[in-house]
Amino acid sequence: METKTIRWGIIGAGKIATKFAKDLSTVPNSKLYAIASRNLEKAKIFGQEFNADVAYGNYEELSLDPNVDAVYIATPHSFHKEHTLLCLNQGIAVLCEKPFAMDLQEVEEMIQLSKEKNTLLMEAMWTIFLPHFRYVLDLIEQKHYGDLVKLEADFGFKPEYDETSRLLDKSVGGGSLLDIGIYPIFAALSSLGKPDSIEARAEFFATGADAECNMIFNYSNAIAILKSTLKEETKTEAIFHCEEGIIKINTKFHQPSTVSLIDSNGNEELKTFDYKTIGYSYETEHFNQLIRKGKIESDVMTFEKSKELISTLDMVRKRIGLDYK
Missing domain, CATH: 3.40.50.720 (NAD(P)-binding Rossmann-like Domain)
Structure with a gap:
């Protein structure tokens, strides 16, 4: 057919x-x-x-x-x-x-x-649909280097300061948290799950939008140190520290990237992925298949995952006193 x-x-x-x-x-x-x-x-x-x-x-x-x-x-x-x-x-x-x-x-x-x-x-x-990200989540789930004990993830860039831009307009959700902080947070939720507690502090632009957000997610046997900033260019990496080695998604971890595997002796192996598109094609192909199968919910980016993500963002906003109204 x-x-x-x-x-x-x-x-x-x-x-x-x-x-x-x-x-x-x-x-x-x-x-x-x-x-x-x-x-x-x-x-x-x-x-x-x-x-x-x-x-x-x-x-x-x-x-x-x-x-x-x-x-x-x-x-x-x-x-x-x-x-x-x-x-x-x-x-x-x-x-x-x-x-x-x-x-x-x-x-x-x-x-x-x-x-x-x-x-x-x-x-x-x-x-979540990108092959390198799924590869890393599989390694963590399989305990390739033992249990995950610490995640460090950041996302930062420095746009031209323009108070009229969408990025700095608090009323439309501008600021670092929703635009880019969502990616380090998603990395933590995907690998460690929902945190037991959240610490967060932020700096703000004159517009009221957050310029930078530093977060610590506490777990019973792990910690996630996360950052989003519109004040500086950062490496934008996700580094997963496990008991017996390190799994690192290199620069621009949220988009097509490479993965470094570093064992306990310091030996490093670089994994590359044959990306031929910007990366949006993967979610589009998945969505098309859902339509063809008559589904109303993804089995990968589920409603539950979206609710967990937004409720975590809500908790961070509460900690830093950010209200979009």
């Missing part, structure tokens, strides 16, 4: 949407069918670049197009719930960029509607 071609729509035409569209073009039996932006001209330019069939100047029109099988939501964090509900109400499968929404309550609303409408919904936490 011929594999069904999944016709995708994208809501939002910014940087992340561009990366997703580039990788979508490499995924078999997929096509970018529609793009929507609040600016019709911007949508048309985006559509021409990526050969979309139609371009819309608002999101509602795209949600009402019966030819759309799946939608990738690439708008600012604070709009994720609204745009997810918009599409789910029309029975369109939704892949929503991380963070899923602003807090646990919003995420639970989205999941509830997905179940009511019997329509697929998944958080686009692309890292």
